[in-house]
Amino acid sequence: MSDLFRELGQHLYDGDAPGVIELTRKAIEQGLDAREILNAGLLPGMERVGRDFKDGELFIPEVIVAARAMHAGIELLKPLLARGAGPASRKIALGTVKGDLHDIGKKLVGIMMQGAGFEVIDLGHDVPPERFVEVVSTLKPDLIGMSALLSTTMPMMKNTIEAIRAAGLSGKVKILVGGAPITQAWADEIGADGFAPDAVGAVECARRLL
Amino acid sequence: MREEASVNGRERVIAAIQRTSQDRIPIDCWADKEVTDRLVRHYGVADKEALLTQLGVDLRYVMGPSYRGLQMRVHDDGLVEDHWGVLRKPMTVEGTDRVGRAWSWTYQHVHTSPLQSATTVAEIESYPHWPSADLWDYSNVRQECLDAAKSGAAVVNGGDRLDRTAQLKPAMYLRGTEQFLSDLLLEPAIAECILEHTADYYLSYNERVFQAAQGAIDIFFMGDDMGTQTGLWVSPKMYRRFFKERFRKFNELAHRHGIKTMYHTCGNVTKLVPDFIDCGLDILQSLQPAAMDLEYLKREYGAHLAFQGGVDIQDVMPNGTPESVRAHVRDRARMLGAGGGYIFCTAHNLLPDVPTENAVALFEAYKEFGA
Numbered sequence: 001m002s003d004l005f006r007e008l009g010q011h012l013y014d015g016d017a018p019g020v021i022e023l024t025r026k027a028i029e030q031g032l033d034a035r036e037i038l039n040a041g042l043l044p045g046m047e048r049v050g051r052d053f054k055d056g057e058l059f060i061p062e063v064i065v066a067a068r069a070m071h072a073g074i075e076l077l078k079p080l081l082a083r084g085a086g087p088a089s090r091k092i093a094l095g096t097v098k099g100d101l102h103d104i105g106k107k108l109v110g111i112m113m114q115g116a117g118f119e120v121i122d123l124g125h126d127v128p129p130e131r132f133v134e135v136v137s138t139l140k141p142d143l144i145g146m147s148a149l150l151s152t153t154m155p156m157m158k159n160t161i162e163a164i165r166a167a168g169l170s171g172k173v174k175i176l177v178g179g180a181p182i183t184q185a186w187a188d189e190i191g192a193d194g195f196a197p198d199a200v201g202a203v204e205c206a207r208r209l210l
Numbered sequence: 211m212r213e214e215a216s217v218n219g220r221e222r223v224i225a226a227i228q229r230t231s232q233d234r235i236p237i238d239c240w241a242d243k244e245v246t247d248r249l250v251r252h253y254g255v256a257d258k259e260a261l262l263t264q265l266g267v268d269l270r271y272v273m274g275p276s277y278r279g280l281q282m283r284v285h286d287d288g289l290v291e292d293h294w295g296v297l298r299k300p301m302t303v304e305g306t307d308r309v310g311r312a313w314s315w316t317y318q319h320v321h322t323s324p325l326q327s328a329t330t331v332a333e334i335e336s337y338p339h340w341p342s343a344d345l346w347d348y349s350n351v352r353q354e355c356l357d358a359a360k361s362g363a364a365v366v367n368g369g370d371r372l373d374r375t376a377q378l379k380p381a382m383y384l385r386g387t388e389q390f391l392s393d394l395l396l397e398p399a400i401a402e403c404i405l406e407h408t409a410d411y412y413l414s415y416n417e418r419v420f421q422a423a424q425g426a427i428d429i430f431f432m433g434d435d436m437g438t439q440t441g442l443w444v445s446p447k448m449y450r451r452f453f454k455e456r457f458r459k460f461n462e463l464a465h466r467h468g469i470k471t472m473y474h475t476c477g478n479v480t481k482l483v484p485d486f487i488d489c490g491l492d493i494l495q496s497l498q499p500a501a502m503d504l505e506y507l508k509r510e511y512g513a514h515l516a517f518q519g520g521v522d523i524q525d526v527m528p529n530g531t532p533e534s535v536r537a538h539v540r541d542r543a544r545m546l547g548a549g550g551g552y553i554f555c556t557a558h559n560l561l562p563d564v565p566t567e568n569a570v571a572l573f574e575a576y577k578e579f580g581a
């Protein structure tokens with residue numbers, strides 16, 4: 001069994017989606033628990049991708065194809081996971097702030113969060129403060145992750161935090177910020193709960209906050 | 211302002227590239243239109259050219275040939291189709307700067323990538339919108355360059371953002387960022403096909419531009435983004451496999467016409483600098499100081515490569531004070547200016563979130579420390 005999981009993790013690491021699908025099916029057919037396939041097979045593979053990405057061994061293409069392979073496996077597990085009674089995973093809603101269409105950094109954060117077992121709600125880009133507020137009140141994520149690539153759009157993070165506060169929701173959710181021009185000092189200034197300089201750091205930061 | 215009669219901007223820039231002695235560090239000016247207009251008003255000059263003269267700017271950018279292809283299609287929902295067939299959406303950002311002044315800024319972002327769902331090389335090959343060098347009218351090129359050279363400045367040709375020679379960028383526009391990056395690993399033949407079409411177009415287009423200019427272009431300017439804030443988009447190995455030889459061809463083409471080359475890339479590209487040098491690049495542009503160790507670059511590669519940029523637009527220019535801008539400029543001049551090989555400039559455009567007082571402080575500090 002552990003060999004099967006190890007192999008599954010390796011296919012994921014290599015970005016081999018057909019291999020991941022085949023082995024996930026095999027694990028399901030063997031009657032293994034879906035949550036265990038996820039936690040012991042897929043996610044450790046993705047965690048290794050994240051580590052090697054942070055260490056400069058892997059680059060964005062490798063992360064993207066590994067994430068696609070992970071998603072292929074998760075799709076097969078989804079119906080089974082929904083039936084199971086496992087602990088609910090932590091939820092993060094991610095979005096690039098209003099006025100900014102840059103997406104890839106935020107997507108990498110989503111990939112690493114999923115790889116770490118978080119449920120990720122990707123709100124896309126050009127997300128206005130009202131949308132973040134709506135998501136916090138309706139979907140009740142544990143965390144909000146905001147991204148901005150431009151110095152011109154980063155002030156929108158402040159507006160969003162103010163909107164969340166004005167809606168009386170500031171105690172309900174932790175707020176993470178990131179993106180090229182973002183610094184810890186900026187996060188402190190606008191009252192964000194956390195900042196990370198890269199996607200793997202964002203996961204570490206999220207874990208610290210929860 | 212401090213223009214010495216004996217040395218003009220062009221000579222100053224060439225001397226910097228050759229790392230020979232010069233009267234002062236040459237200066238370039240990268241600013242968004244709104245910031246340029248504010249500076250024009252601040253200095254009380256007539257227009258942008260007068261501003262550049264007033265500030266002693268040593269380079270002039272020409273737009274190159276004019277587009278004569280089919281008119282760019284504007285769709286009902288405001289989306290604009292560019293000459294690659296990529297749909298773009300105008301984005302307007304509004305805000306207030308550090309001193310409370312309201313600003314607004316519009317840029318064109320990719321909305322739809324037309325080759326996103328192609329699954330075969332044949333589909334890529336038969337794409338009807340591959341641009342052709344015939345889409346452009348080159349008859350104005352030489353005169354435009356000669357007009358720009360009247361100021362005595364070095365003439366830079368690089369088109370605007372959409373027709374500036376690049377590889378990764380147009381491939382991402384056409385195929386979608388994630389899909390193209392995935393292709394590099396899983397569908398390398400598709401990636402190759404896109405890159406080959408793109409490079410063929412740029413090589414034939416630039417050949418025509420250089421011929422039309424008849425020696426009036428000093429610097430050929432390319433722009434791509436190979437770096438992120440912390441590292442490279444793709445591994446050095448992948449860069450060498452897919453991008454390096456085409457980049458070499460771009461440099462060789464310019465050099466055959468006696469033109470120096472300048473390459474813009476955002477982000478931390480430190481690991482690719484030896485490859486850029488190997489391809490014959492003359493000037494590396496951006497030097498985003500929050501992403502790269504500029505001291506290291508200067509020390510390791512300064513003997514083989516000139517630099518342009520290095521002034522931080524991510525924090526110092528929009529969020530700093532005139533005093534911190536001045537200190538920043540002093541550090542750039544000392545660190546990068548030593549021994550030549552440096553053209554003073556911001557790492558990217560000054561955008562509307564930069565307070566006018568900071569933009570002015572930048573140019574005033576240059577006067578103080580650029581000599």
